[in-house]
Amino acid sequence: MAAYKFADTQLRFPQGFLWGTASSAHQYEGINDNNDWWTWEQSGRQHGDQHVYQNQTSGTACGWWEGKAEEDIHLMAGLNNNAHRLSVEWSRIEPRPGVWDQSAIDRYRQILHTMKAAGIRPMITLHHFTLPNWAAERGAWLHPRIVEDFARFTRKVAQSLGDLCETWCTINEPNVYALHGYFKAVCPPARAKLGEYYAVLLQLLHAHAAAYRVLHEIQPAAQVGIAMHLILWEPRSRTNPLDRLAFGFLRHNFNSIALEALQTGRWQPTLARPGVYPRLANTLDWVGINYYQRYEAGFRVQSRDPYNLLFAGRPNDEKGPGWWGEFWPEGLLLHLEHVHRRFGLPIYITENGVPDAKDVHRPHYILDHLLRVQTAIEHGINVGGYYHWSLVDNFEWREGYNPAFAFGLYALDQQTQSRTPRRSASLYREIAATNALRVNMAEQYAPESLTAIQAALKTARG
Ligand code: BGC
Numbered sequence: 001m002a003a004y005k006f007a008d009t010q011l012r013f014p015q016g017f018l019w020g021t022a023s024s025a026h027q028y029e030g031i032n033d034n035n036d037w038w039t040w041e042q043s044g045r046q047h048g049d050q051h052v053y054q055n056q057t058s059g060t061a062c063g064w065w066e067g068k069a070e071e072d073i074h075l076m077a078g079l080n081n082n083a084h085r086l087s088v089e090w091s092r093i094e095p096r097p098g099v100w101d102q103s104a105i106d107r108y109r110q111i112l113h114t115m116k117a118a119g120i121r122p123m124i125t126l127h128h129f130t131l132p133n134w135a136a137e138r139g140a141w142l143h144p145r146i147v148e149d150f151a152r153f154t155r156k157v158a159q160s161l162g163d164l165c166e167t168w169c170t171i172n173e174p175n176v177y178a179l180h181g182y183f184k185a186v187c188p189p190a191r192a193k194l195g196e197y198y199a200v201l202l203q204l205l206h207a208h209a210a211a212y213r214v215l216h217e218i219q220p221a222a223q224v225g226i227a228m229h230l231i232l233w234e235p236r237s238r239t240n241p242l243d244r245l246a247f248g249f250l251r252h253n254f255n256s257i258a259l260e261a262l263q264t265g266r267w268q269p270t271l272a273r274p275g276v277y278p279r280l281a282n283t284l285d286w287v288g289i290n291y292y293q294r295y296e297a298g299f300r301v302q303s304r305d306p307y308n309l310l311f312a313g314r315p316n317d318e319k320g321p322g323w324w325g326e327f328w329p330e331g332l333l334l335h336l337e338h339v340h341r342r343f344g345l346p347i348y349i350t351e352n353g354v355p356d357a358k359d360v361h362r363p364h365y366i367l368d369h370l371l372r373v374q375t376a377i378e379h380g381i382n383v384g385g386y387y388h389w390s391l392v393d394n395f396e397w398r399e400g401y402n403p404a405f406a407f408g409l410y411a412l413d414q415q416t417q418s419r420t421p422r423r424s425a426s427l428y429r430e431i432a433a434t435n436a437l438r439v440n441m442a443e444q445y446a447p448e449s450l451t452a453i454q455a456a457l458k459t460a461r462g
Helices: 036-047 064-078 102-117 133-137 146-164 174-182 194-218 241-264 329-343 362-378 423-434 439-445 447-461
Strands: 010-012 018-022 083-087 121-127 167-172 223-235 286-299 309-312 347-351 383-388 410-413 418-421 436-438
Touching: 010 362, 010 447, 018 121, 018 347, 018 423, 036 133, 064 102, 064 418, 083 383, 102 121, 102 146, 121 146, 121 194, 146 194, 167 174, 167 194, 174 194, 174 223, 174 241, 194 223, 194 241, 223 241, 223 329, 223 347, 241 286, 241 309, 241 329, 286 329, 329 347, 329 362, 362 383, 362 423, 362 436, 362 439, 362 447, 418 423, 423 436, 423 439, 436 439, 439 447
Parallel strands: 018 083, 018 383, 083 121, 121 167, 167 223, 223 286, 286 347, 347 383
Antiparallel strands: 010 436, 286 309, 410 418
16 A cells, blocks of 8 residues: 555545545534424424523524525635535435425436536435424334335435435434433434334435345436444443443444344344344445444443443543534544455445534544544545544534534535635645645644654554
């Protein structure tokens, strides 16, 4: 892999590496008022239930639907990016069962055309946490017809947008979706049953497999994957058997069972009926990793979870706000190595980022994580691209527009819709422009990363 290196002052990425940002429809588009999240926001506000931070609602979000997408694509191009991951909103395209809204499809076509003209290659996600109201009211992901309906929606999207996109992400973070909606009860439909966590996760995998087939049928060259949220779990105490049990349980049931099933067809939940589903097997062309943080796993009697499971960042490490967990870049390398060894498929980092309005941590967070990506590539792991979460501050689900949860390379003033670059935007621009990590980037933006970059360069030279 020596070909990637240049002189000895930089760590190169392969030619054609995709540099992008990631977004999602509900978090960016605005007035997305026909889905379950919108309904959940409004009902939280009406009843003062704090479904979202300060009872906020997504409102106009980043204004993409009304024209701001074009401005942001211009920003992407200005960052020398060549890729972007966005999602399409099912409730816009199919506002009622079997009824298609051509104007919504046309708007997506416009956005994709603008990306194409700007040299930005899209990756489309088909499901990113929201469901049309009609599907939610009927029983959401527990309804027996949902997989069939999702396949029909996928077919329509592939037929309508397939000439402008060939990389598809079926479902964003099925494990987080099922955990938050069906076990932790913090997102719609706010249920708290482990059995439903498993049932919904399995249903999402069936939906993925159905979409995988539809996409390949319509577009034989399609590259289809899924974005899995992988947490680096650690037992709270390595010597405490209960903590080790919690650790093993979370690692297996959160990180592993879904991907394993999509590779082998074997479904092996710890506390639900296992099964073999041949139609799930071999339905990945690539694996998407959404990686953010490390969490401790343990048991804490009277925790808010019904099983007394504890997921928390350790008190003394550098970490994000509130429940957010610790920065742990090494975890990304460990996941890359594991996924590569286990599945042998191309990998994309479909999300990685940090909530940091003041941009104190973000520059070194970016450099430290990309360093691990570069190391993985040097070790022969096929990583095709990196999509930073996110381009602009956006509607952060239950954290709403809480300033402590600002993820953008650009700060957003939600009222005026103006964007202001953070220093990290310049750093990311330089990385994408040079297709490399350089010592002077750490010197200028993130002295905390200097030692690690120098060490990696030394290893590369040796
Ligand atoms: C989700 C995004 C979210 C991000 C930051 C991911 O789990 O896919 O929608 O905004 O994390 O919290």
